[in-house]
Amino acid sequence: MIGQVPALLLLSGLIFVLNLIPAFAPPTWMALAFIGFQFPETNTVLVTLVGAVAATLGRITLAKLSHLLLREKLLSEAHRKNIDVIKERLEKRTALTVGLFLFYAFSPLPSNFLFIAYGLTGLPLWRVALPFFIGRTTSYSFFILSGAAVGRRLHVDSIESIFYASTWFIASQVVLLGALYAFTRVDWKTLFDQRKFAWVPKSGTPPERHPSR
Numbered sequence: 001m002i003g004q005v006p007a008l009l010l011l012s013g014l015i016f017v018l019n020l021i022p023a024f025a026p027p028t029w030m031a032l033a034f035i036g037f038q039f040p041e042t043n044t045v046l047v048t049l050v051g052a053v054a055a056t057l058g059r060i061t062l063a064k065l066s067h068l069l070l071r072e073k074l075l076s077e078a079h080r081k082n083i084d085v086i087k088e089r090l091e092k093r094t095a096l097t098v099g100l101f102l103f104y105a106f107s108p109l110p111s112n113f114l115f116i117a118y119g120l121t122g123l124p125l126w127r128v129a130l131p132f133f134i135g136r137t138t139s140y141s142f143f144i145l146s147g148a149a150v151g152r153r154l155h156v157d158s159i160e161s162i163f164y165a166s167t168w169f170i171a172s173q174v175v176l177l178g179a180l181y182a183f184t185r186v187d188w189k190t191l192f193d194q195r196k197f198a199w200v201p202k203s204g205t206p207p208e209r210h211p212s213r
Helices: 005-020 029-038 044-074 076-089 094-106 112-121 126-145 147-156 156-185 188-194
Strands: none
Touching: 005 029, 005 044, 029 044, 029 126, 044 112, 044 126, 076 094, 076 112, 076 156, 076 188, 094 112, 094 126, 112 156
16 A cells, blocks of 8 residues: 555655654654554655655755744844854865764654754755755665564553653753754854853844953
């Protein structure tokens, strides 16, 4: 059933939406592991490619929306200039940016806030789309193939496993929400230039910086 076109289109739309939701969306790898367990005859290569394409498009759209809605509509001029400090640094370290997104794509770690933060910088999205797609292609195939084993483990300890997985997921999202807030508030120029920690005021201009003596 999963190999049929309507089912693939439904799966693609579901994964796209999951990766478009900014916070508290169920991890895509869990859905694919369930498919591997529930439909052992599924075409792993086809489902993996569909999932990786949909996830990449969803994350790229999320990054674009974060730029259009958060940066352009909600952030003050001081906060936009503050994030531009990170942008200038990342423009000189393309390999570091690609490596970071590749690492996240290979892992089951949530990447929603990473794409939101990247979207706030306004940097080219193609730099992160390709490594994310490559990493997700590899990791999704692993989760689909190991879905049966994961499914058996969850069946044995269903209540306890679901409780701990849900607790960990909610806690991780709360922590990452705080990290995203800090990303927009930390005075990056002061941190990079003077090795001092400071906050950008919620309203107004960044704190005055005195020349070092």
